[in-house]
Amino acid sequence: MAVVIVGAGMAGVQTAVALREQGYQGSLVLLGAERHPPYDRPPLSKDVLLGRAEHSRFEIDFARLGIELALGRRALSVDLEARLLKTDAGDLGFEQLVLATGAAPIALPGQPESAFLLRTHDDAVALKAALRPGTRVAVVGAGWIGAEAATVARQLDCEVTVVEAAPSPLAGALPAELGERTRAWYEAAGVRLLTGAAVSGIAPDAVLLTDGSRVPADVVVVGIGARPDNGWLAGSGIALDDRGAIATDARLRAGGIPGVYAVGDCASFPSARYGRRLAVHHWDNALQGARVVAANLLGGELAYDPVPYFWSEQFGHMVQVAGHWDAGDEWVARGEDAVLWLREGKLVALLAVDRPRDLAQGRKLIDSGARLDVARATDPAIPLKSALS
Numbered sequence: 001m002a003v004v005i006v007g008a009g010m011a012g013v014q015t016a017v018a019l020r021e022q023g024y025q026g027s028l029v030l031l032g033a034e035r036h037p038p039y040d041r042p043p044l045s046k047d048v049l050l051g052r053a054e055h056s057r058f059e060i061d062f063a064r065l066g067i068e069l070a071l072g073r074r075a076l077s078v079d080l081e082a083r084l085l086k087t088d089a090g091d092l093g094f095e096q097l098v099l100a101t102g103a104a105p106i107a108l109p110g111q112p113e114s115a116f117l118l119r120t121h122d123d124a125v126a127l128k129a130a131l132r133p134g135t136r137v138a139v140v141g142a143g144w145i146g147a148e149a150a151t152v153a154r155q156l157d158c159e160v161t162v163v164e165a166a167p168s169p170l171a172g173a174l175p176a177e178l179g180e181r182t183r184a185w186y187e188a189a190g191v192r193l194l195t196g197a198a199v200s201g202i203a204p205d206a207v208l209l210t211d212g213s214r215v216p217a218d219v220v221v222v223g224i225g226a227r228p229d230n231g232w233l234a235g236s237g238i239a240l241d242d243r244g245a246i247a248t249d250a251r252l253r254a255g256g257i258p259g260v261y262a263v264g265d266c267a268s269f270p271s272a273r274y275g276r277r278l279a280v281h282h283w284d285n286a287l288q289g290a291r292v293v294a295a296n297l298l299g300g301e302l303a304y305d306p307v308p309y310f311w312s313e314q315f316g317h318m319v320q321v322a323g324h325w326d327a328g329d330e331w332v333a334r335g336e337d338a339v340l341w342l343r344e345g346k347l348v349a350l351l352a353v354d355r356p357r358d359l360a361q362g363r364k365l366i367d368s369g370a371r372l373d374v375a376r377a378t379d380p381a382i383p384l385k386s387a388l389s
Contacts, residue, residue: 002026002027002028002029002093002094002095002096003019003024003026003027003028003029003094003095003096003097003098003297004029004031004085004092004094004096004097004098005028005029005030005031005097005098005100006031006075006085006097006098006099006100006101007031007032007098007099007100007101007102007264007266008030008031008032008033008034008038008069008071009038009041009100009102009264009286010040010041010264010283010286010287010290011100011102011263011264011265011266011286011287011289011290012030012031012032012038012098012100012263012264012290013030013038013058013060013290014286014287014290014291015098015100015263015290015293015294016028016030016062016065016067017060017065017067017290018290018291018293018294018295019294019297019298020065020066020067021294022294022295022298023298024294024297024298025066027068028066028067028068029067029068029070029092029094030062030067030068030069030070031070031073031075031085031087031092032069032070032071032072032073033072033073033074033075034071034072034120034121034122035071035072036055036057036071036121036122037057037058037069037071038057038058038060038062038069039055039056039057039058039121040056040057040058040283041056041119041283042056042283043056044056044118044119044120044121044123044124045118045124045145045148045149045152046148046152046313048121048124048125048128049124049127049128049131049152049156050152050155050156051128055121056121070087070089070092072089073087073088073089074087074088074232075087075101075232076088076232077232077233077235077236078097078233078236078238079236080236080237080238080257080260083095083097085097095259096259096260096261096297097259097260097261098260098261098262098263098293098297099230099233099238099246099254099260099261099262099263099266099267100262100263100264100266100286100290101228101229101230101232101266102228102229102264102265102266103226103227103228103229103265103266103281104119104226104227104228104229105117105118105119105145105222105223105224105225105226106222106224106225106226106227107222108140108199108202108222108224110201111202111222112202114202114204114220115202115220115221115222116130116219116220116221116222117221117222117223118145118149118221118223119226127219127221130218130219131152131153131156131158131219132156132158133156133157133158134157134158134159135153135158135159135218135219136158136159136161136216136217136218136219137150137153137158137159137160137161137217137218137219137220137221138160138161138162138163138206138207138215138216138217138219138220138221139153139160139161139162139163139220139221139223140162140163140199140207140220140221140222140223140224141162141163141164141222141223141224141225142162142163142164142166142169142170142171142193142195143169143170143171143172143173143223143224143225144170144173144312144314145223145224145225145226146162146164146221146223146224147162147169147170147182147312147314147315148223148312148313148314149221149223150162150186150189150191150314150315151189151313151314151315153221154189154190154191154315158219160190160191160192161191161192161193161194161215161217162186162191162192162193162194163194163197163199163207163209163215164193164194164195164196164197165196165197165198165199166195166196167195167196168180168183168195169182169183169186169193169195170182174351175331178339178351182314182315183195185314185315185316185317186315188315189315189316191315194209194215197209197211198210202220205217205218207220226265226281227243227244228240228243228244228245228246228265228266228267228279229265229266230244230245230246230266233246237255237257238254238255238257238260238262239254239255241268241277241279243268243279245266245267245268245279246262246266246267246268247267247268247277248261248262248267248268248269248270249269249270250269250270250272250303250304250305251292251296251301251302251303251304252267252269252289252292252293252296252304253296254267261293261296261297263286263289263290263292263293264285264286264289264290265279265280265281265285265286267279267289269289269304269305271305271324272303272305273305273307274324274326274348276326278308278324280308280310282308282309282310283310284306284308284309284310285306285308288304288306289304289306292304307322307323307363307366307367308321308322308323308324309321309322309363317353317354318353318354318356319351319352319353320351320352320353320355320356320359321349321350321351321352322349322350322359322362322363322366323341323347323348323349323350323362323363323366324348324349325341325343325348325349326343329341329342329343329348329349330342330343332374332377332378333378334358334377334378334379334380334384335378335379335380336380337352337353337354337355337380338350338351338352338353338355338358338380339351340362340372340377340378342372342374345371345372345374345389346369346370346371346372347362347365347366347370347371347372347377348366349366350362350363350366355380357383358380358384361383361384361385362384364385365384365385365388370388371388371389372384372387372388372389373387373388373389
């Protein structure tokens with residue numbers, strides 16, 4: 001049995017490793033568009049930019065594991081009937097295929113090449129060279145990516161302005177009232193935050209706003225989100241959802257096609273837990289999904305329905321989120337540093353700032369479908385695990 005994995009990020013690498021750990025002994029090819037050895041992405045925006053590390057390569061002996069690395073090769077299309085993957089360096093035959101191409105950052109319309117996106121190792125190296133003390137940095141977007149980029153730029157003694165089109169930080173990720181709570185973090189860090197400020201263009205020395213004003217900038221970083229990197233699948237017969245993610249079934253089979261799986265940022269999956277299809281663009285999803293894909297490639301029938309989890313380090317705070325909420329869910333504050341989302345009394349999601357114990361306990365409670373006594377759960381002095389109804 002020949003397995004080809006398209007994508008050498010966390011999801012692809014961990015699928016390959018899990019296959020070997022679970023006893024697969026056949027041919028295994030890991031295809032990556034970049035020439036760099038496979039690496040972890042989160043440290044790029046932290047350790048690599050700050051100069052604490054030169055790279056974030058996975059400490060994995062691929063040769064010892066019998067994983068063939070096909071680096072610097074980009075997938076162009078796939079012929080499911082012929083079981084053939086077409087790449088820019090020739091065709092690869094497969095018996096089973098794993099799609100793990102991740103997500104690509106969204107650029108502004110007409111964005112010049114001088115503006116930085118942050119996804120690859122080369123992006124991080126180039127941006128690191130540009131972030132010098134006193135450099136005027138404009139970050140477009142006050143979401144998770146933008147806040148982390150602004151945090152690092154300030155740590156490097158740059159003059160930082162963050163420009164956000166929405167009325168509050170983290171718009172779309174959190175309710176406005178919760179996003180507003182982070183505004184004080186920008187001020188305390190010495191970062192200028194402009195909300196309700198839409199960008200009309202980027203000049204050589206400034207970001208131009210639609211109201212006619214200019215934000216002087218020597219360096220511009222664009223962090224307005226990412227979309228699944230699936231354009232190359234057009235015409236393949238592999239179904240995409242309305243957001244462009246590969247629509248898998250509960251066992252992470254791409255469109256339910258036998259022998260074809262999708263995992264990580266490029267895919268969405270049906271969640272019985274939340275009653276909807278989820279696309280989770282975070283490290284933990286790539287890691288957990290890889291183990292399920294490996295098991296199912298080897299004949300398993302595991303359903304994938306995790307409690308989504310992610311974290312963001314910004315302005316000296318650790319922000320952690322577990323679960324998923326919808327607009328109709330009730331949310332209540334747990335002191336000043338945590339928020340709980342409830343659905344019919346059950347905990348479905350949790351936001352915790354600098355409260356790792358709340359996050360750990362809440363994640364377990366969400367997984368178990370626990371009902372909470374709201375009066376006790378909202379008292380931060382009472383452990384969450386002791387607040388069951």
